[in-house]
Amino acid sequence: MNGARSYMQRGTRFCIQSKDLWIEYAKLEMIYLAKIAMRRRILGLDIAKSIETPDEMDETEDFSYSKDMIAIPDFKSNSLRPSMIEGVKVDSEATKDPMETPALQGAIPLAIFDAARKQPFFCPSAAEDFFDMFALFTQVRCLPKILQHVLESMVKLYSTDACTCNCYIRQPLVGVDPTSPDFPGALASSLDRLKESMEKANDKARLAKKTKAWIERVLALEELDPGIQTVLRCMLRKLHT
Numbered sequence: 001m002n003g004a005r006s007y008m009q010r011g012t013r014f015c016i017q018s019k020d021l022w023i024e025y026a027k028l029e030m031i032y033l034a035k036i037a038m039r040r041r042i043l044g045l046d047i048a049k050s051i052e053t054p055d056e057m058d059e060t061e062d063f064s065y066s067k068d069m070i071a072i073p074d075f076k077s078n079s080l081r082p083s084m085i086e087g088v089k090v091d092s093e094a095t096k097d098p099m100e101t102p103a104l105q106g107a108i109p110l111a112i113f114d115a116a117r118k119q120p121f122f123c124p125s126a127a128e129d130f131f132d133m134f135a136l137f138t139q140v141r142c143l144p145k146i147l148q149h150v151l152e153s154m155v156k157l158y159s160t161d162a163c164t165c166n167c168y169i170r171q172p173l174v175g176v177d178p179t180s181p182d183f184p185g186a187l188a189s190s191l192d193r194l195k196e197s198m199e200k201a202n203d204k205a206r207l208a209k210k211t212k213a214w215i216e217r218v219l220a221l222e223e224l225d226p227g228i229q230t231v232l233r234c235m236l237r238k239l240h241t
Contacts, residue, residue: 001032004028005028008021008024008025008028009025011025012025012112012115016119016120016121017119017120017121018121019116019121019122019126019129022112022115022116022119022121023116023129023130023133025112026109026112026113026116026130026133026134027133029108029109029112030109030133030134030136030137030140031137033104033106033109033137033140033142034137034139034140036104037139037140037141038139104142105142105145106140106142106143106145106146109134109146110146110149113130113149113150113153114153116130117153117157124154124157124158124161124162124163124164125163127150127153127154127157127158127163127164127167128154128163128164128166128167130150131147131150131151131154131167134146134147134150135147135170135174135175138174138175143174143175147171147174148171150167151164151167151168151171154167154168155168159200160200160201160202161201161202161203162201162202162203162204162206162207162210163210165197165200165201165207166207166210166211168193168197169190169193169194169197169211170190170214171190171193172186172187172189172190172193173186173187173190173214178218178221178224178228179221179223179224179225183225183228184225184227184228187228187231187232191231191235194211194235208239211235211239212236212239215232215235215236215239216236218232219232219233219236
């Protein structure tokens with residue numbers, strides 16, 4: 001990873017006109033975060049609790065396992081000899097969640113995006129490309145923070161551009177499965193944002209075209225709820241008028 005970063009940094013230093021290179025550098029960092037998230041999930045470090053709670057476990061069993069992790073028995077302090085626990089000091093840094101460190105909270109991809117904002121190629125469509133790339137990494141825990149930062153930057157620089165409005169509309173849907181119970185609420189929020197954005201967008205036709213594109217992708221899903229299909233088809237008809 002250090003070698004890859006070094007090559008990317010050299011590339012962005014000399015290729016300041018290449019939007020794709022800057023996006024790929026940020027994508028490299030997102031892949032790294034995604035791999036860490038996957039590894040922690042496999043090890044069971046990000047699972048709030050196992051399938052069985054201690055009370056539900058058979059008292060004759062010392063260990064239990066679930067699909068993704070091995071659960072270690074919950075040792076109580078009163079079951080250990082006092083000499084084993086007295087005088088044990090814990091470093092305050094060791095008690096911190098490693099996922100809360102700046103690097104694992106998205107500091108590097110955010111720094112790349114902020115540096116890209118100062119380059120000649122940066123424009124509303126470039127910012128939208130960053131947003132779309134980041135939105136692919138739904139397994140990364142800090143993704144909402146990254147997307148919010150990108151969107152706030154776009155609103156600050158290009159508040160009425162169709163690219164900014166499109167990202168603002170789609171933000172509630174990122175990471176939400178269209179077949180899940182959470183999707184109707186997220187869709188309602190997006191449609192409210194669509195109505196708001198249509199009133200202020202400087203290019204309504206372009207925004208309508210972008211909106212039709214993601215609505216048609218959702219409608220293409222075979223398992224989509226019929227009620228959601230009806231709402232989206234109704235919205236498509238309105239966009240055509």
